[in-house]
Amino acid sequence: MTISMYRASVPVFQQMLPALGACLRKGADYAAAKKVDPxxxxxxxxxxxxxxxxxxxxxxxxxxxxxxARLAGVEPPKYEDTETTFDQLQARISRTLDYVxxxxxxxxxxxxxxxxTLKLGTxxxxxxxxxxxxxxxxxxxxxxxxTAYAILRHNGVELGKGDxxxxxx
Numbered sequence: 347m348t349i350s351m352y353r354a355s356v357p358v359f360q361q362m363l364p365a366l367g368a369c370l371r372k373g374a375d376y377a378a379a380k381k382v383d384p385x386x387x388x389x390x391x392x393x394x395x396x397x398x399x400x401x402x403x404x405x406x407x408x409x410x411x412x413x414x415a416r417l418a419g420v421e422p423p424k425y426e427d428t429e430t431t432f433d434q435l436q437a438r439i440s441r442t443l444d445y446v447x448x449x450x451x452x453x454x455x456x457x458x459x460x461x462x463t464l465k466l467g468t469x470x471x472x473x474x475x476x477x478x479x480x481x482x483x484x485x486x487x488x489x490x491x492x493t494a495y496a497i498l499r500h501n502g503v504e505l506g507k508g509d510x511x512x513x514x515x
Contacts, residue, residue, distance in 0.1 A: 351417055351458060352451035355479055358487070359410040359446045365512035366406060366491050367439045369498055369505055373399075374432035376503045384432055390497050401427070402494040403435045407442040409487035414446050416462050416483075417475055418453040 377384040389398045397405070404427050415422035423445065429435050460475035473482060492510070499505045 349458065349476060349480075350451070350455055351475060351479060352449070352454040355413055355417060355454065355484075356446055356449060356451075358484065359414070360443065361513065362487070362491050363407070363410055363439050363443050363446075365510060366403065366494060367436055368512055369495055369503075369509050370403065370432050370435055370439075372505060372509065373498045373501075373503050376498075376501075377432075380502075385430070387498065387501055387503075388430070388432070388435075390501050392493065392497055392500060396493070399494055399497045400429055400435065402490045402497065404429065404438065406487055406490040406494060407438050409483055409490065410442045411445050413479065413483040413487070414449050414454060416464075417457040417460065417479065418449055419457070419460060 373387050374384060376382070377387055388400045391398050404425070408422075408425070411425075412422040425438060425441070429438055457475035462473045462475060462478045464471050464473075471482075495505060495510050
């Protein structure tokens with residue numbers, strides 16, 4: 347049985363990106379209720395050598411748009427990483443979701459053997475499509491969405507598994 351590359355990617359982003367947005371809304375509400383400068387939450391980290399919340403969200407969005415684009419054989423759009431507010435991060439998530447929704451199954455299914463090459467810092471990594479999706483893109487996407495959730499939770503935002511695993515709309 348072959349994998350549907352579309353069904354293994356697009357629905358994941360369509361579920362998890364809105365859930366991430368909902369977690370961010372709770373973070374913004376928490377900051378307002380507790381009279382905490384939102385920048386404190388946005389710049390919070392789980393550990394000093396980890397990226398802050400704002401960067402975790404940016405990277406999660408980048409994996410959403412980049413994964414579907416690469417699987418479809420097109421260049422992903424580049425976003426400037428200039429967000430400094432919860433509203434700006436929400437806009438980035440919305441823009442990413444709009445982009446992901448543009449793709450049809452016919453553009454992504456059959457990409458299991460597509461050659462995908464990424465420049466990661468000074469290193470170049472090459473993948474076949476299925477290996478890229480299953481062993482690189484999705485694990486990275488989940489890592490950054492989970493870390494964003496964990497940063498908010500660690501800072502007292504009342505979140506639970508239901509917030510993270512929010513069903514698709």
